[in-house]
Amino acid sequence: MAYESDTIQEAWGLVCWRFLHQGRMHSPSRAVFELDGRMHDSPRHFGGCALDGLEVRISPALAHLPREVMLGVLAHEAGHVEDLRNPGLYGLSGGRLRVYSKGPQHRRTSHETEVVADKLAALGMGDVVGYVKLDGVGWIQCLGEGIARPKGLR
Numbered sequence: 678m679a680y681e682s683d684t685i686q687e688a689w690g691l692v693c694w695r696f697l698h699q700g701r702m703h704s705p706s707r708a709v710f711e712l713d714g715r716m717h718d719s720p721r722h723f724g725g726c727a728l729d730g731l732e733v734r735i736s737p738a739l740a741h742l743p744r745e746v747m748l749g750v751l752a753h754e755a756g757h758v759e760d761l762r763n764p765g766l767y768g769l770s771g772g773r774l775r776v777y778s779k780g781p782q783h784r785r786t787s788h789e790t791e792v793v794a795d796k797l798a799a800l801g802m803g804d805v806v807g808y809v810k811l812d813g814v815g816w817i818q819c820l821g822e823g824i825a826r827p828k829g830l831r
């Protein structure tokens with residue numbers, strides 16, 4: 678468990694640092710971050726963010742995936758934190774991230790919400806967050822490569 682904990686905590690620290698300094702986004706570093714093995718409840722599910730954006734839980738199993746995948750997953754969750762802590766601020770327009778002045782929430786599909794998290798992840802990390810297909814896992818986020826999120830992915 679020490680290897681997993683050290684590896685993931687270090688990577689989350691890097692993601693938070695990049696969001697703060699590269700993306701000027703403060704929310705991820707303020708969220709509670711905990712390791713929780715119960716989060717790995719399906720082959721491609723390694724973590725999640727509370728609906729209020731105040732807490733991120735990640736399975737220790739994530740530490741055994743390639744580093745760029747681990748960073749992609751963590752950056753995606755950090756994107757959810759930023760989005761959820763700023764209701765109404767972010768949306769999509771023509772497939773691109775749009776920043777609104779804060780106001781009423783914009784209607785989005787669950788797919789659009791996931792794409793917003795990926796776009797914010799890219800903004801925070803200064804690099805694209807795409808999806809790659811891993812044996813035994815399926816489609817999963819990866820920093821620096823991959824395709825846009827496949828429709829219908831859960």
Ligand SMILES: [Zn+2]
Binds near residue numbers: 753757791794
């Ligand atoms: Zn997500």
